[in-house]
Amino acid sequence: MTYIAKPKFHHPALPKNALGYTHRDYEGKVSTLCAGCGHDSITGAIVSACFELAIEPHRVAKISGIGCSSKTPDYFLSQSHGFNSVHGRMPSVLTGANIANRALIYLGVSGDGDSASIGFGQFAHSIRRGVNMVYIVENNGVYGLTKGQFSATADAGSKSKRGVVNTDSSIDMVQMALQLGATFVARSFSGDKAQLVPIIKAAIEHEGAAFIDVISPCVAFNNHAGSTKSFDHVREHNEAVNRLDFITGQAPITVEQEPGTVQIVEQHDGSRLALRKLAGDYDIRDRMAAMNFLQEHAAKGQVVTGLIFVDPDPIDLHERLNTVPQPLRSLSEKDLCPGAAALEAINSSLR
Amino acid sequence: MPRASVNDFVVRFANVNGSGSASANELFARSVLRMGVPVASRNIFPSNIQGLPTWYEVRVTEAGHLGARGGVDLMVAMNPQTWDADVASIEPGGYLFYDSTKPIPPSKFRDDITVIGVPLTAICNREYTDPRQRQLFKNIIYLGALTALLDIEVAGVESLIGQQFKGKEKLIKPNLHALKLGRDYALENFSCPIGLRVHRADAVGDRIFIEGNAAAALGAVYGGATVCAWYPITPSTSLAEAFTAYCQRMRVDKETGRNRYAVLQAEDELASIGVVIGAGWNGARAFTTTAGPGISLMAEFIGLAYFAEIPAVIFDVQRAGPSTGMPTRTQQCDIMACAYASHGDTKHVLLIPENPTEAFEFSALAFDLADRLQTPIFVMLDLEIAMNHHLSRPLAWDDARVYDRGKVMSAEELEAGREFGRYLDIDGDGIPYRTYPGAHPTKGAFFTRGSSHDQYARYTEDGAAYVDNMQRLLRKFDTARDLVPAPVRHDAEQPTRHGVIYYGSTAPAMDEAIDMLRTEGGHLDMLRVRGFPFHAEVAGFIAEHDLVFVVEQNRDAQLRSLIVNECGIDPARLVPILHYDGTPITARFIASAIGERLDARKVTPLRKVGA
Numbered sequence: 001m002t003y004i005a006k007p008k009f010h011h012p013a014l015p016k017n018a019l020g021y022t023h024r025d026y027e028g029k030v031s032t033l034c035a036g037c038g039h040d041s042i043t044g045a046i047v048s049a050c051f052e053l054a055i056e057p058h059r060v061a062k063i064s065g066i067g068c069s070s071k072t073p074d075y076f077l078s079q080s081h082g083f084n085s086v087h088g089r090m091p092s093v094l095t096g097a098n099i100a101n102r103a104l105i106y107l108g109v110s111g112d113g114d115s116a117s118i119g120f121g122q123f124a125h126s127i128r129r130g131v132n133m134v135y136i137v138e139n140n141g142v143y144g145l146t147k148g149q150f151s152a153t154a155d156a157g158s159k160s161k162r163g164v165v166n167t168d169s170s171i172d173m174v175q176m177a178l179q180l181g182a183t184f185v186a187r188s189f190s191g192d193k194a195q196l197v198p199i200i201k202a203a204i205e206h207e208g209a210a211f212i213d214v215i216s217p218c219v220a221f222n223n224h225a226g227s228t229k230s231f232d233h234v235r236e237h238n239e240a241v242n243r244l245d246f247i248t249g250q251a252p253i254t255v256e257q258e259p260g261t262v263q264i265v266e267q268h269d270g271s272r273l274a275l276r277k278l279a280g281d282y283d284i285r286d287r288m289a290a291m292n293f294l295q296e297h298a299a300k301g302q303v304v305t306g307l308i309f310v311d312p313d314p315i316d317l318h319e320r321l322n323t324v325p326q327p328l329r330s331l332s333e334k335d336l337c338p339g340a341a342a343l344e345a346i347n348s349s350l351r
Numbered sequence: 352m353p354r355a356s357v358n359d360f361v362v363r364f365a366n367v368n369g370s371g372s373a374s375a376n377e378l379f380a381r382s383v384l385r386m387g388v389p390v391a392s393r394n395i396f397p398s399n400i401q402g403l404p405t406w407y408e409v410r411v412t413e414a415g416h417l418g419a420r421g422g423v424d425l426m427v428a429m430n431p432q433t434w435d436a437d438v439a440s441i442e443p444g445g446y447l448f449y450d451s452t453k454p455i456p457p458s459k460f461r462d463d464i465t466v467i468g469v470p471l472t473a474i475c476n477r478e479y480t481d482p483r484q485r486q487l488f489k490n491i492i493y494l495g496a497l498t499a500l501l502d503i504e505v506a507g508v509e510s511l512i513g514q515q516f517k518g519k520e521k522l523i524k525p526n527l528h529a530l531k532l533g534r535d536y537a538l539e540n541f542s543c544p545i546g547l548r549v550h551r552a553d554a555v556g557d558r559i560f561i562e563g564n565a566a567a568a569l570g571a572v573y574g575g576a577t578v579c580a581w582y583p584i585t586p587s588t589s590l591a592e593a594f595t596a597y598c599q600r601m602r603v604d605k606e607t608g609r610n611r612y613a614v615l616q617a618e619d620e621l622a623s624i625g626v627v628i629g630a631g632w633n634g635a636r637a638f639t640t641t642a643g644p645g646i647s648l649m650a651e652f653i654g655l656a657y658f659a660e661i662p663a664v665i666f667d668v669q670r671a672g673p674s675t676g677m678p679t680r681t682q683q684c685d686i687m688a689c690a691y692a693s694h695g696d697t698k699h700v701l702l703i704p705e706n707p708t709e710a711f712e713f714s715a716l717a718f719d720l721a722d723r724l725q726t727p728i729f730v731m732l733d734l735e736i737a738m739n740h741h742l743s744r745p746l747a748w749d750d751a752r753v754y755d756r757g758k759v760m761s762a763e764e765l766e767a768g769r770e771f772g773r774y775l776d777i778d779g780d781g782i783p784y785r786t787y788p789g790a791h792p793t794k795g796a797f798f799t800r801g802s803s804h805d806q807y808a809r810y811t812e813d814g815a816a817y818v819d820n821m822q823r824l825l826r827k828f829d830t831a832r833d834l835v836p837a838p839v840r841h842d843a844e845q846p847t848r849h850g851v852i853y854y855g856s857t858a859p860a861m862d863e864a865i866d867m868l869r870t871e872g873g874h875l876d877m878l879r880v881r882g883f884p885f886h887a888e889v890a891g892f893i894a895e896h897d898l899v900f901v902v903e904q905n906r907d908a909q910l911r912s913l914i915v916n917e918c919g920i921d922p923a924r925l926v927p928i929l930h931y932d933g934t935p936i937t938a939r940f941i942a943s944a945i946g947e948r949l950d951a952r953k954v955t956p957l958r959k960v961g962a
Contacts, residue, residue, distance in 0.1 A: 058796060061633070061788045074798055074810075081788035082798040083632060085625070086655050092580075092622040096629025096637065097788070099578050099613045104633075104789050122625070125618040324609040328577040329634035329787065333754055335611050336575040338601040340748045346569065347745040350559035351384075 006030045018054040026051045028075040033068055038190030038216030038231075039138045043075045045193050046107070046136075049200035050077065060105045061097055065090040065119060068145055069111030069138035069216075088119025091126030091135070095317070098131050101327035102318050105204060106133040113143050116152040116171045123173070127180040127209050132316040134203040135211045137173055138190070140218035141229035148221035159226030172298065174308060177211040178291050183314035184210035185290070186307045189234050190217065198246040199307055205246075205271040208314025215303065228301075239297050241306040242284070243276040267312045275307060284310050353465045354444040355546035358388050358413035360424040362497075362547075365437045367430050369401030375490035376407040378511055379497060380740070383411055384560060385507035387552045391417040391859070393739050393935060398585065398678045404433045413554050417706075417742060418860030421937040425501075425547055427493060434459065446545060448493070448500070467541060469496050474532055488529040495533025502544035504551070505534060559745050563736035566707035567666060568593035569746060570714025571638055572601060575754050576664070578637035580615045580626035585678045586734040587640040587668035591616075594640075620645035624652040624663070631662040632799060634759075634787040636718045638664035643672045643685045646692060653727055654693025655801040657824075660774070660783070662721035662728075662757070665689075666714070669733040671933045680933025681734035683855055686909040689729045690883055696821065700724060700831050701883035703731045705858035708743040709881075710736060713836065722757035724831055725785060733904070735856040735935045758784045765794040773797040773808040774820060781827030828884055835882025838889060841865075843874035849949065850896035852889070852925075854880040854910060856935065857902050863938035864945070871942075873949045875900070880910065883917075890918040893925070898952075900945050902928040904936050 006029060014022040026047040031040050050057065057079035064070035066087035073082045085093040094108045108126075115123040115137050126135070141154040148161050155170045177185045184206040188196040196214065203210035215234050217223045223230045228237075242263075263275040265284065275284060283289060290309045297304045324331075354360070362379070366372035373394070380392040391410040397403040410420050425446040428437045441447060443463045449455070451468025460466055471492055475485040498505050509527060516522040537543055568590050571579070581591040591614065598612040617623040623639040630637035641649070646667055656663050669685045671677035676684075689701055700720060702713040710732060717728040758778075760771055765786070771794065774783045783806075786795035797808040805816045843865075853861045858879060865877060878892045893899050893914070901911040908927035915922050928944045930936040 056792060058789055058792045063629070079793055079796045081786075081796050083629075084798065084800040084802070085628075086651050086801060089621060089625045089652065092617070092625025093629035093632070095615070095622075096578065096580065096626035096631070096635075097633040098629075099615065099626065100630040100633035100635030100637070101787075101789065121618055122622055125622060129615075321613045321615070322608070322610050323613055324604055324607070324611055327635075328611070328613060329630075331575075331577060331611055333575065333752075336577065336602070337573055337748070337752075340750045342601060343569070343573070343746050343748045347557075347559050350561050351557075 017051055019056065021051065021054070023047060023051050025079070026057060026077055028073070028078040031072070031075045033071065034220045036219040037068070038140060038218070039069055039072050040075070041190040041193060042136065042138050042196070042214050042216055043072050045196040045200055047076050048193070048197045049204065052197070053201055053204060055105065055204070060107055062107045062109065063090050063094045063097065064109040065111070065114035067111040067114050067143075069109055070114055072138070073107075073109050088114050088117070089122055090114065091119065091122035091131075094133055095126050095129065095131050098133060098317065099321070099323075100329045102132070102323070103327050106131070108133050108135045110135070110137050112137060112139045112141060112151040112153040112173070116173060120152070120171070124176065124180050127177055127182045127211060130181070130183065130209050130314060130316045130320060132207055132318070133209060134200065135209065136200075137213050138216045139173065139213050139229070140216050140222050141227070142218050142222040144218050144221055155228040158228045159224070161221050161224055172294065173211070173213045175291060175294050178287055178294070178309055181209075182211045182309070183208035183311035185309040186211070187213045187215070187303070187305045189215045189238060189305055191231055191235065192238075192305070195240065195243065195305060198244040201246040202244060202267070202271070202273050202307065205267055205269050206310070206314070207268045208311070208316045234303055237301055237303045239279070239302040239304050241277075241279040241282050241293070241304060241308060243278060244307050245274040245276070247272045247274060265310055265312050267310075268314065273307065273310065278306070284308065285312070352444055353446070353546045354424055354442065356424070357548050357550045358411055358552060360411050360547045361420055361422060362409045362411070362425045362427065363423040363440075364407040364427040365430045365433050366405050366407065367432070368397060368399050368403045368405040370490070371487045372405075372429065372490045373407065374515070375494050376409070377740070378508060378515070379494055380409045381511050381560065382498070382503050382508045383409070383549055384555055384742070385511065386504055386549055387555050388413050388549055389415045389417065389554050389742050391419070391742070393419060393735070395934070396679050404430050411549060413552050415554060416859065416863040416938065418863050419935040419937045421939045427497070429493070446547065448497070465545065467500065467545070469493065469533070469536055474536065478532065488525070491526055491529035492533035495530040496537040498530070499534045499537035499543045500541065500545050502548040502550070505530070555742065557745050558742045560740045560742055561707045562589070562738060562740050563707045563710045563732055564590040564668065564738065565593045566711040566743070566746065567714040567730065567732060567737070568597055570711040571718070572597045573711075573748055574636065574715030574718035576636045576638050576718055577612050578615070578627065578630040578635050579612070579639070580617050580623040580637065581640045582617050582620045582623050582645065584642045584645055586670055586738045587642050587645075587666060589738065590640040590666055590668065620648040621652065624649040624665070627663045628652060628656050628661050631656070631721070632788070636662075636664070636722070638666065638718075640666040640668065642668050642670050643688065644675065646685055646688050650693045653699070654695060654697050656727045657693065657697045657699065658695075658801055659799050660725040660785070661799070662725055664717045664721050664728050664730065666730045666732060668737045669731065671931070677933045679734070681856065681935055682904050682931055682933065683731075683733055683857070684905040684909065684931070686731065686905070686913060689731065690913055698828050698884070699727055699729055700835060701729045701731050702835060703854045703881050703883075704736065705855060705879065706736060706743045707741050708746060711746045716836070719755040720831070720834055723755050723834065724782065724827060725757060726827070731855060733856050758782055760784045760786050760790070760795060762791045765791045771795050772806045774804060774823070775806040776823050776826070780830040781823045781825070782830060832884045832886060835884065835886070837886045838881055838892070839879040840888070840892065841877040843869070843876050845874055847874040847876055848897040849874065850876045850878060850892055850899040851902060851945070852878050852880060852892070852899055852910070852914070853902040857904060860936045860938045860941055861902060864941035867938060867942035868946060868949075871946060873946060875945070883913065885914065885917055889914065890920065893918070893920055897924075898926060899924060900926045900928050900948070902936070902941055904930050906931045
């Protein structure tokens with residue numbers, strides 16, 4: 001999608017991760033999105049998260065639907081297989097890919113048109129099945145590629161660039177994900193990389209359906225006064241519930257905070273989340289409280305961000321399907337074909 | 352005169368849906384098979400769970416005519432709702448078996464048939480107190496009476512009952528008792544057997560009695576499918592359910608209890624095909640099962656799989672359309688919808704089995720072809736094949752068979768520096784190489800997309816690159832021509848300028864119709880089409896004949912249109928013979944329709960008379 005070749009050349013002193021890769025090894029092609037697009041910041045956050053976690057890029061499968069957001073997998077992790085599928089159907093394609101090979105990391109990238117409108121059903125069902133994935137919605141409340149129509153996440157009463165007021169209720173993907181049983185739910189803001197990167201890292205380590213709604217202003221069609229998805233509006237109404245520090249393995253926790261304000265959550269894979277609480281006694285393991293908290297703040301016009309809910313011991317789709325530990329796609333004739341003798345026994349039973 | 356026939360008659364059971372008659376009726380069919388006499392059985396059932404009329408037809412046919420015949424020689428009329436039509440459908444001289452507990456006015460019968468009344472309800476009420484038992488055993492009682500009336504060996508029925516209730520032994524005795532009640536009543540009250548009778552023969556051989564959906568499901572198990580994503584829809588549901596059941600038996604790791612398969616009941620057909628495409632992209636053998644409405648819903652995804660070149664197997668169990676149509680009636684009406692599914696220029700590979708045995712074979716083959724051709728493969732079943740038991744060749748598997756995983760570039764090849772372009776035609780057959788996600792740390796990754804792409808999977812709107820790719824897809828389709836099952840040809844005993852093309856479940860009726868036509872002096876060469884794209888032999892066959900009939904079970908002569916379109920044939924050469932009322936096509940229909948046209952051609956044209 002790009003006409004400009006991206007130079008591979010980089011400064012020799014660039015920091016390297018445990019694999020010996022630099023930040024540049026996690027990049028992709030040059031973005032063709034508008035200058036200043038929130039989505040490019042999310043791309044940057046994904047690159048940082050994967051670099052910091054020292055993930056082997058080829059162990060990631062990046063899958064998207066259709067739309068501006070769905071173009072972005074071309075702009076990060078060029079050594080990963082990518083799949084830009086059809087509009088609203090990323091969740092089913094990702095689910096199938098995940099069933100075929102449970103050994104990879106699945107990163108689903110979608111937008112608010114892709115996931116809250118045409119693909120609302122697939123979003124819901126992939127979440128309720130507990131597919132082990134990171135599901136990122138790059139949420140700008142607007143259809144960018146078709147030039148500025150409202151999406152289903154646009155707030156009632158918000159104004160389009162042409163001055164039209166949205167009269168329909170909006171869909172809060174975070175509330176939906178909570179209701180549907182997502183075991184990791186977060187919201188962030190493309191303009192807050194410090195918040196977003198650790199959330200993505202924690203989501204990657206989460207062994208279940210991890211959903212992240214990222215408010216990502218559209219500089220071309222939804223960044224004006226009267227929009228509730230503009231940079232200014234989100235900054236003014238951002239209500240962060242916590243600050244997350246993501247700690248892998250057994251590294252000591254060095255969060256400098258007053259005692260009692262840090263919540264440590266250990267995930268199934270051993271990774272630990274250190275949460276600096278910003279909102280009173282908010283407990284991220286309480287799904288019902290999270291839903292109430294969101295409703296209350298939404299009523300006040302506030303946008304709640306941060307890690308909103310986590311179940312540290314999720315049961316993922318493969319556990320539910322009781323599949324063998326090795327990837328299904330690696331099974332051979334020996335594992336799969338019952339053979340001629342078994343077929344003859346079946347024949348006999350049918351006479 | 353009452354009809355008299357040994358091993359050649361049709362029995363039809365008229366029942367109420369949900370009354371438990373299905374298993375008794377199937378026992379009847381199997382009892383005849385046990386005597387070495389072939390049967391062709393069919394369910395005629397409504398889209399309903401309980402209460403509506405349902406019929407089960409058994410054609411007893413030592414000659415082995417497995418198509419529907421039409422007409423009824425013995426009606427077992429157990430459903431008052433359909434009494435009048437059922438009685439009217441009996442052939443003159445035929446027999447009517449009914450429950451005589453309640454008196455039925457003489458005007459409700461016919462003079463030209465033999466009436467056999469057995470007080471089934473009275474017997475049941477006398478023997479049983481539980482209402483459900485009264486209902487279920489009534490079916491076994493009429494089965495018992497039929498064994499006496501038709502001279503069916505009762506020992507065979509008894510052993511079948513023993514088999515059916517294996518593991519539930521306490522049910523065997525009461526069933527045998529009910530069987531005896533009916534049999535004894537018939538022996539005491541009627542002169543047994545009647546004119547219709549079953550006589551032991553040796554015409555079944557090693558054939559098996561199996562439903563097409565079960566056979567296709569076994570093909571998927573043997574063909575190495577690991578992922579099934581589906582959404583319930585008649586008549587395809589029992590395929591996914593049979594796959595699940597066979598996997599539970601044969602695909603569970605004995606040590607760990609873990610499954611070497613995954614079955615996902617999706618939220619709709621779009622998700623089903625999406626899961627299949629995701630799994631196929633990631634290297635697993637995956638399939639979905641659906642019917643016409645599902646194909647319509649899947650169309651966008653099918654185009655993606657075609658253009659992005661992702662293996663997928665789709666079982667389309669056809670039913671009468673359009674729209675919801677007649678969900679429980681058979682047709683061959685999705686040929687066009689599948690051959691050209693999705694927007695833009697698309698063409699798809701179709702495999703068209705004639706019976707359960709071919710359903711098994713083509714099912715297993717479909718997974719090899721999907722991997723080889725990297726495209727969706729449609730297995731075109733229909734309700735007639737899928738949801739009826741058919742007497743079919745035994746299923747066979749060669750243990751030396753290796754799955755053809757197609758052109759997959761390995762990590763070693765990538766490491767050795769072999770050139771990889773996802774859509775690069777290295778071998779000239781239009782089929783490119785692919786890599787599985789995660790294959791190699793630095794080589795072989797590519798970006799799959801439904802938007803236009805060049806040989807290296809890069810987005811492009813360059814016209815020349817687009818055309819180059821579309822032409823390669825045509826080359827690939829041409830490669831498929833010789834990979835799909837070739838047509839099967841049977842020539843008439845004497846040279847003829849007339850041919851007939853047919854496919855799928857029409858086969859048994861066609862075979863019988865050919866015999867009927869021959870006895871009237873009509874000779875035709877036959878070609879059974881088994882796949883699309885069409886093998887060169889299809890056009891060759893048409894070229895050899897002046898006139899070719901194309902027999903199909905749809906209104907619009909879909910296969911004929913496909914032949915005209917794809918082989919560039921003059922439509923006047925192809926005469927459509929169409930049966931599409933939702934019942935399976937019969938030999939009588941085909942022989943009569945073709946016979947009329949052949950007769951018409953024999954009439955000397957008026958111009959010549961005047962000359």
